[in-house]
Amino acid sequence: MKDKLESALAKGRKAAATGKVADYIPELGKADPNALAVACCDMDGQITAAGDTETTITIQSISKVVSLALSMIDCGEKKVFSAVGVDPTADPFNSIMRLEMRAPHRPQNPLINAGAIVVLSLLPYRDSLSRYEAVLDLTKKLCSNHSISSNEAVYLSEKATSDRNRSLAYFLRSVGSLEGDIEDILDSYFHQCAIACTVRDLAVMGATLANSGVNPVSGERVLSPRIALTLRALMAICGLYDGSGEFALRVGIPAKSGVGGGIMASAPGNMGLATVGPSLDPKGNSTGGVRVMEILSDQLGLRVL
Ligand code: GLU
Numbered sequence: 001m002k003d004k005l006e007s008a009l010a011k012g013r014k015a016a017a018t019g020k021v022a023d024y025i026p027e028l029g030k031a032d033p034n035a036l037a038v039a040c041c042d043m044d045g046q047i048t049a050a051g052d053t054e055t056t057i058t059i060q061s062i063s064k065v066v067s068l069a070l071s072m073i074d075c076g077e078k079k080v081f082s083a084v085g086v087d088p089t090a091d092p093f094n095s096i097m098r099l100e101m102r103a104p105h106r107p108q109n110p111l112i113n114a115g116a117i118v119v120l121s122l123l124p125y126r127d128s129l130s131r132y133e134a135v136l137d138l139t140k141k142l143c144s145n146h147s148i149s150s151n152e153a154v155y156l157s158e159k160a161t162s163d164r165n166r167s168l169a170y171f172l173r174s175v176g177s178l179e180g181d182i183e184d185i186l187d188s189y190f191h192q193c194a195i196a197c198t199v200r201d202l203a204v205m206g207a208t209l210a211n212s213g214v215n216p217v218s219g220e221r222v223l224s225p226r227i228a229l230t231l232r233a234l235m236a237i238c239g240l241y242d243g244s245g246e247f248a249l250r251v252g253i254p255a256k257s258g259v260g261g262g263i264m265a266s267a268p269g270n271m272g273l274a275t276v277g278p279s280l281d282p283k284g285n286s287t288g289g290v291r292v293m294e295i296l297s298d299q300l301g302l303r304v305l
Contacts, residue, residue: 206272
């Protein structure tokens with residue numbers, strides 16, 4: 001397995017060179033564009049990793065999977081999916097356009113920014129910090145790593161600059177699709193996006209989803225089979241923003257990307273697969289990561305779509 005990962009990684013480095021690090025959150029612009037790592041975790045909890053495995057990235061949009069899982073645990077699917085839809089969108093992750101154009105003005109799915117902000121608003125916690133801590137706690141269980149924390153510099157950098165997410169949230173409130181203290185909800189959103197993980201952490205998270213909610217490293221049941229399945233289905237149709245269709249054709253497994261450069265993928269009953277590579281394509285997906293996953297999905301027979 002290690003040889004296969006190394007060889008995919010060598011090919012992926014060429015693709016990584018074609019991307020660009022996200023810098024619309026100033027602190028993300030400091031990432032190493034050449035870093036690339038891959039890891040897999042099988043259903044026995046065996047982890048294999050290659051490349052720049054010590055690189056830590058902020059999980060950004062991958063955190064939307066965690067907060068969605070938490071909302072389903074705390075509020076139930078019915079409440080969650082009456083506040084946000086379950087359909088893919090061909091628009092960028094932070095687009096405001098469709099929210100205004102069509103009634104009901106609710107976000108089309110929970111994995112775009114507007115949807116993730118609404119999901120956070122449903123959580124029954126006192127304030128931003130307790131909401132964030134609940135998401136962090138679930139992240140630790142999904143990854144079987146209790147030392148995970150957030151990158152405070154990235155959190156503060158996004159908080160200081162995120163006019164777009166503020167616009168989305170205030171617009172949602174103006175059409176009655178979001179209730180509560182907007183700045184407090186946004187604060188927990190920025191904080192959860194800044195949770196910092198390695199490629200191994202993300203591979204274990206993918207494996208927990210692939211193993212119907214039981215973490216194969218710790219043996220702990222973290223999610224119900226139903227929630228794990230719902231997350232995988234949503235990742236399959238909208239996990240890579242407006243690049244989800246292309247990813248389905250090239251790689252064919254449920255996955256979620258983030259603008260920090262991570263991709264967390266879940267091959268059901270088989271393995272979690274993750275890549276870290278901060279160079280992104282124009283849609284916000286890791287160029288090297290997608291290429292590595294494409295090669296490995298083919299070689300390891302992971303495709304399910
Ligand atoms: N914190 C990022 C934002 O809201 C997350 C975007 C992403 O990873 O897609 O812009």
